[in-house]
Amino acid sequence: MKAIKDILDKQRPMFQRGGKYEKFYYLFEALETFMFTPDHTTGAKGVQVRDAIDLKRLMMTVVIAMIPCLLFGMWNVGHQHYIATGQVASFLEKFAIGCYVVIPMLLVSYTAGGVVEVIFAVIRKHPINEGFLVTGMLIPLILPPTIPLWQIALGTIFAVVIAKEAFGGTGMNVLNIAMTARAFLYFAYPGQMSGDVWTYMGDATPVEGYSGATALAVVYDTSVAGTNTVVSALGDSWYASLYDLKNLFFGAMPGSVGETSTLMVLLGAAILIATGVGSWKIIASVFGGALFMGYLFNAMGLNAYMAMPPHYHLVIGGLAFGAVFMATDPVTAAHTETGKWIYGFLIGVLTVIIRVVNPAYPEGIMLAVLLMNVFAPLIDFYVVQANKKRRLKRATI
Amino acid sequence: MSKFVKLKKGFNINLAGVAKKRIVDSITPNVFALKPTDFNGIERPKLSVAEGDTVKAGSPLMFDKIRPEVKFTAPVSGEVVEIRRGDRRKLLEIKILPDQRIEYENFHKYTISAISTLSREDILKQLLPSGIWPRIIQRPYGVIANPADKPKAIFISTFDSHPLAPGFDFILKGEEQHFQTGLDILRRLTPGKVHLNIDSDAEVSPLFGSVTGVQVNKFSGPHPAGNVGVQIHHLDPINKGDIAWTISPYGVTQIGKLFLEGIYDASKIFALAGPPVKEPQYYKTFDGACIDQFINNGLSNDNVRIISGNALTGERISADGYLGYHDHLVTVLTEGNHSEFIGWILPTSKKLSFHRAFGLFSFMNRDERYDLDTNTYGEERAFVQTGVFERVTPMDILPTHLLKAIMAEDYDDMEALGIYEVIEEDLALCEFVDVSKHPIQSIVRDGIDLMLEG
Incomplete structure (x- = not known):
């Protein structure tokens, strides 16, 4: 360790003021602090001791919480590939296909976003923030496995520049960065973001009877046709028990890389809640909101989608993933504790409304999160206003 | 009517090196100093003495030109040996070489019965x-009280919940009469109540248990339950235009002594504590004592920081620095000027954290005492709201929004969000737990300064 430290110490003058590469000081600093925690001490006045937490550890905790989804997603990409091509394959073979598909996606996302971060850090002369550790991982997990890599790069760059840096960087953004990337790609390249894109085929051809439709698509089509109930349509998929409730929960089905498995998402949620990094209030209220709206639609029962048992909403599509990893983003969520309940609940409600009522978008969580990101400051405004009013009321007594 | 308040939010920082309950009074410091920087709210300090003058304990050393009737006096008798100034001639220290035997300035001596008939003017005159x-100290703003004000109430916190803080019941043992007299005097300064707030999680000491004429309130919960600002918030919060006063139990006994014995007695028991201190214990000396004699060879390592006050709100002093006017504690910590290989992610149970993020296990052992150093454990980063400030602030105040209002210099919002109710120490825990390592306490003081100017 000492050797590495010495090498770093030797390079340092080049990056410091007046050095050859002084512009890249923050890049050097990022690398250095990644290797060694700095020897900074507290100031003369104020707290003399500091909590052992820092932003790096906080962000890494979120990354760790996503790892079950990532690993499951890698296996599932391979699994879906072999189902669609009608081959029998071992666990490792499936996982290998998944690695082959997903690792390049991760690398592209991290590289594209990382370069933007560094450029802005150099221009703005501020340290490189660790927030991108999470965003860089989120983006591939919410995209279909067949997406061209250049689109991932483009979407990531767009999101980091427009959704984050344009607002002033980490901590200042209004919209969730990963969701912005997805929304951008969804509207810019609908051909690669919807339809038959959820199963990685490679060069192989699908077996007879294969359908690449996701559970959301099946439900939607059933509802439009109006001939069947949603549950029986799901149970009647082309591949045996692909969309029965058990598998919908387990997640071995087509979809975005990391979002299919409610089970893995809940594992991630458990990590986030146990470590106190993710707000359980938001997670619980998104689910609560979705169930509430589901039951409300049940009561109306105008079509098969509305009549779908509400708990199906929690296991199909990306709602669970969005609730746990997107809605809880501390920067773009509501900041007040009361606000978090309202914010989460409305995300759940809106997701189900968009799914059921809006014919244009099969998945609602993306737009629901982005919309509520925009409204979060308004929710906070009223909660803060209430606090101010309590104080004011006290004064007149 | 006394109140019982149970606080849930907050966090106890359990530092190792708690002072043992014994008092050493054999050490005589070579020099004492009054530090004008210990006081908030002095605008234009003026000296009353010059180098070479001799003074008695209680002789004026300086005053504020804005309010010349309030004197800052010598803790001991002796010779003014040096007046140290800093940049732009800022007054830093007025140093006194102490006499062998302390001589006291004579103030008026009252009998207990006379005290009950004293007028406000007589009290102020003394x-x-x-x-x-x-x-x-006046709330809002935590500045020296204005004698012309009639505060709506006076609040006294009898316990200090900061890390390693000494117990007032221990350092003021046997001062019952002075304490009660002090309370009687204070009662005459306010048309409202005098609130005496005691720790319901500890045994009630005879010092505070048998007082009369005041409202005794009980507080339970983790730090900052002992902060008088938090207590005021739950008893009788400060609204716009309100003025309340606070004073420490030590100050109350000093007032009692001043009226009963006619002297300014600045003798003080302080704790020298902290992980590197070999024999953490209490010492009897006077305000402003130079601490070098006390520390002398008593530390287990050289790479230390000496702090007058506690680890949350204290101030770094040099090894021959002076005990602060408001402090009853000198904390010693190991300097954290070391780097650690991938320390930002290594799992550890040795570092204290309020958080439970990956690898931080201190939450599993809340009672453990920790050897914390002064490392920041991370670099300053953009403000990321994690909701953690709210979890260590047991008041109906939104710290994040208040801090943002201060940074935006938005006077209306600062006022509406509760700037009148907090001083630095009330949000010190926010600074400790802050993921982005911001100087929260100095932001709070900036806000208060803005309000004072505006």
């Missing part, structure tokens, strides 16, 4: 020049 007045 208190203002004594040197005790600066112990009376």
Whole structure:
């Protein structure tokens, strides 16, 4: 360790003021602090001791919480590939296909976003923030496995520049960065973001009877046709028990890389809640909101989608993933504790409304999160206003 | 009517090196100093003495030109040996070489029965020049009280919940009469109540248990339950235009002594504590004592930081620095000027954290005492709202929004969000737990300064 430290110490003058590469000081600093925690001490006045937490550890905790989804997603990409091509394959073979598909996606996302971060850090002369550790991982997990890599790069760059840096960087953004990337790609390249894109085929051809439709698509089509109930349509998929409730929960089905498995998402949620990094209030209220709206639609029962048992909403599509990893983003969520309940609940409600009522978008969580990101400051405004009013009321007594 | 308040939010920082309950009084410091920087709210300090003058305990050393009747006096008798100034001639220290035997300035002596008939004017006439007045702190803003004000109430916290803080019941043992007399005097300064707030999680000491004429309230919960600001919030919060006063139990006994014995007695028991201190214990000396004699060879390592006050709100002093006017504690910590290989992610149970993020296990052992150093454990980063400030602030205040209002210099919002109710120490825990390592306490003081100017 000492050797590495010495090498770093030797390079340092080049990056410091007046050095050859002084512009890249923050890049050097990022690398250095990644290797060694700095020897900074507290100031003369104020707290003399500091909590052992820092932003790096906080962000890494979120990354760790996503790892079950990532690993499951890698296996599932391979699994879906072999189902669609009608081959029998071992666990490792499936996982290998998944690695082959997903690792390049991760690398592209991290590289594209990382370069933007560094450029802005150099221009703005501020340290490189660790927030991108999470965003860089989120983006591939919410995209279909067949997406061209250049689109991932483009979407990531767009999101980091427009959704984050344009607002002033980490901590200042209004919209969730990963969701912005997805929304951008969804509207810019609908051909690669919807339809038959959820199963990685490679060069192989699908077996007879294969359908690449996701559970959301099946439900939607059933509802439009109006001939069947949603549950029986799901149970009647082309591949045996692909969309029965058990598998919908387990997640071995087509979809975005990391979002299919409610089970893995809940594992991630458990990590986030146990470590106190993710707000359980938001997670619980998104689910609560979705169930509430589901039951409300049940009561109306105008079509098969509305009549779908509400708990199906929690296991199909990306709602669970969005609730746990997107809605809880501390920067773009509501900041007040009361606000978090309202914010989460409305995300759940809106997701189900968009799914059921809006014919244009099969998945609602993306737009629901982005919309509520925009409204979060308004929710906070009223909660803060209430606090101010309590104080004011006290004064007149 | 006394109140019982149970607080849930907050966090105890359990530092190792708690002072043992014994008092050493054999050490005589070579020099004492009054530090004008210990006081908030002095605008234009003026000296009353010059180098070479001799003074008695209680003789004026300086005053604020804005309010010349309030004197800052010598803790001991002796010779003014040096007046140290800093940049732009800022007054830093007025140093006194102490006499062998302390001589006291004579103030008026009252009998207990006479005290009950004293008028406000008589009390002020005695208190203002004594040197005790600066112990009376005004809320809002945490500045020295204005004698012209009639505060709506006076609040006294009898316990300090900061890390390693000494117990007032221990350091004021046997001062019952002075304490009660002090309370009687204070009662005459307010048309409202005097609130005496005691720790319901500890045994009630005879010092505070048998007082009369005041409202005794009980507080339970983790730090900052002992902060008088938090207590005021739950008893009788400060609204716009309100003025309340606070004073420490030590100040109350000093007032009692001033009226009963006619002297300004600045003798003080302080704790020298902290992980590197070999024999953490209490010492008897006077305000402003140079601490070098006490520390002398008593530390287990050289790479240390000495702090007058506690680890949350204290101030770094040099090894021959002076005990602060408001402090009853000198904390010693190991300097954290070391780097650690991938320390930002290594799992550890040795570092204390309020958080439970990956690898931080201290939450599993809340009672453990920790050897914390002064490392920041991370670099300053953009403000990321994690909701953690709210979890260590047991008040109906939104710290994040208040801090943002201060940074935006938005006076209306600062006022509406509760700037009148907090001083630095009330949000010190926010600074400790902050993921982005911001200087929260100095932001709070900036806000208060803005309000004072505006």
